[in-house]
Amino acid sequence: MSDPHQQADPLPETFSGDSFADKAKRALHASRPKFFPASIAPIAFGTAWGVYVSGGIDWLVFALALLATVCVHAASNVLNDVGDDAIGTDPQNVDRIYPYTGGSRFIQTGILSSSQMARLGISQIAIAAIAGMILIYLKGPMVLYFGLAGVALAVFYSLGPAKLSSLGIGELAIVFGFGVIPICGAAWLQGAALDMTLVLISLPIGIWVSTILLINEVPDITADAAAGKRTLPVRFGRVATSGIYLSMHLVAAAVTGWLAFRGVLPLAAPVVPVLLLALTFKASKAIQAGVEDRPAMTKAIESTLAIQTIGSLWLVGCALYLHWWGAT
Secondary structure, eight states: OOOTTBTOOOOGGGGOOOSHHHHHHHHHHHTOGGGTHHHHHHHHHHHHHHHHHHSOOOHHHHHHHHHHHHHHHHHHHHHHHHHHHHHTTTTTOOSOBTTTSSOOOTTTTTSSOHHHHHHHHHHHHHHHHHHHHHHHHHHOTHHHHHHHHHHHHHHHTTSSSSOGGGTTOHHHHHHIIIIIHHHHHHHHHTTOOOSHHHHHHHHHHHHHHHHHHHHHTSTTHHHHHHTTOOOHHHHHHHHHHHHHHHHHHHHHHHHHHHHHHTTSSOTTTTHHHHHTHHHHHHHHHHHHHGGGGHHHHHHHHHHHHHHHHHHHHHHHHHHHHHHHHOOO
């Protein structure tokens, strides 16, 4: 029997039509919305931390920051598809686990052309830029630096002369692009100071998001290697990647524990990250088997998405607890 996860693709007839709703549906699904929690969570936590520090929230600023960040994330996903199609990794990726790995498959199935995807990505960056300009008007030029850093990581992750994903540093870039930059930016917009404490509290969420990228790269090892995309799994293999994946989750839990010990976060803050390690250990074993055990690999990817969402929501709750009760 054929595995339903193997080589599944979006059906062109599902995304046909010329109405505005049809075009919006194509744009949304080409952007891979299943991964949007990875950009929503940092803004939510950064905003919650800013609220704790300053005592209030600017809802307009929060909405603009969220819009800009999600649009940059969407553009990153779309432009990554363009880049991976250009170097040949997505077209030859027969081990993909759709819809999690191997891209949106919109180019390969003819739903959108590479040029249409590129225009979509540029349009999403333009929307983010408009939101960013309003934030600059409201909060000053510091917003520009946060925005430029985020857009640069989104574009150069998979495009340009130095493709970060092909250099084996895409995972590290995600820690900054989906952790340090958006969390520090969102917190600063709400009145928090930019200091080392803010950087440290951004690390767990950034690491959790990076592990999503890491585990998603495992089914793509063969195609990425053939296209010269030197991700960590390509460089070190499944067994070492399993250890890296597990270590990253341990570091995220350890940082949370250390911040709680120092009184920065509530004493209960490490509880959920530690409990989530149970899912981590199981997922790390699935990484070692890779696509040879597709159901286990698929469940491991879904578990990693759950870890990031649950862990991030827990930390948002911890920040709001500090705001409402002001004690650790």
